[in-house]
Amino acid sequence: MSDDTPPPETPPGDASPSNQQPAPHPVRAALPPLIESRILDEVTHGGQTGFIVRTPDQRAILEHLRFEQNFEFLKDITAIDFLGRDTIERFQVVYVLYRIPDKLNIRLHAWLPEEVESVPSVVDLWDSARWSERETHDMFGIVFDGNPDLRRLLMPEDFPAFPLLKDYPLKGRGERRQFPLVRPRGNEMVEDAPLPYPVSIGRGMHTPEYVEEVQRESKPRKK
């Protein structure tokens, strides 16, 4: 909105780069320079600001936001899978923070390479991270180092996949057919044997054909 009406003292058509650079967000300005320099980018959408970093730099920023800037509420932790997109890494781990006195939302996006299995847990900073991290682990297979109870949260404990990965098919790989048929026969209930369980396909264990197809269709990553 503010770009539509340039300030009157600036002649039109002479927008220098410094004019397009907005003032740093107050939260960002309050970060120590050593930490602040690790922020790659800043995005604002819907009045909410997000900082983009690489793992594991987010840990230092989160610690600072928690203890120095008093973000006492961790709303959510989630992740995004950018498989097949033109991004620097495959995953983003997203932290949504909230400061109650001035109702300020801040997001922190941490790029997570596909090869890296784990990110540091923030359970010691916010207790509410326990279940958020469990859910993110359940859906994406990301391991949160230091979470004391990283079991599956939504899916059955023996579920063989991480369903929100982009290379996991929407209809699953046959997990939903893995139950015996129970039916009465005479005085007893009999169970027909279930179908064999599908091959375990954890993170990085998808079928070679699928990986090939995805790689063919995706643009190369900029590193």
Add this chain to the structure above:
Amino acid sequence: MGLESMIGGEGFLTTKINDLVNWGRKNALWPMPFGTACCAIEMMATFSGRYDISRFGAEVVRFTPRQSDLLIVSGRICLKMMPVLQKIYRQMPEPKWVISMGACASCGGVFDTYTMIQGVDQFIPVDVYVPGCPPRPESLLDAVFEVQKIVSGEKLDSGKHGS
């Protein structure tokens, strides 16, 4: 008014034991509501006064499978719920019948995803399916009539239902 007036006189009645048992069973179905989603709301409406399933003898809703003989599966069944449903079905004493209510329980409905069971009839026997999303209470009442028809056709010595 009731049976007595038909019997009349000395109070004797000749019938087949099969018909008598089936008559008793079909007019006193005890439903076990397995409501997991929006269809359960219509099921509750069916049980309540406006539609009043008790007009057809099926008002004794039991939340324990041990005391019921009609399982009404109403709602989405997901991967984690299917073992529970099977356990409840096994715990019901014979004879027992199953209504699969709504599109989700019968075939997965619009939820064709990794965690949704695409029809409970893959894993437990279903006697009557009720189409709809959600089915109207009248449809569920009609399904109860269908179950009653099935019950009145049961044979005591058929080997089915634990006899």
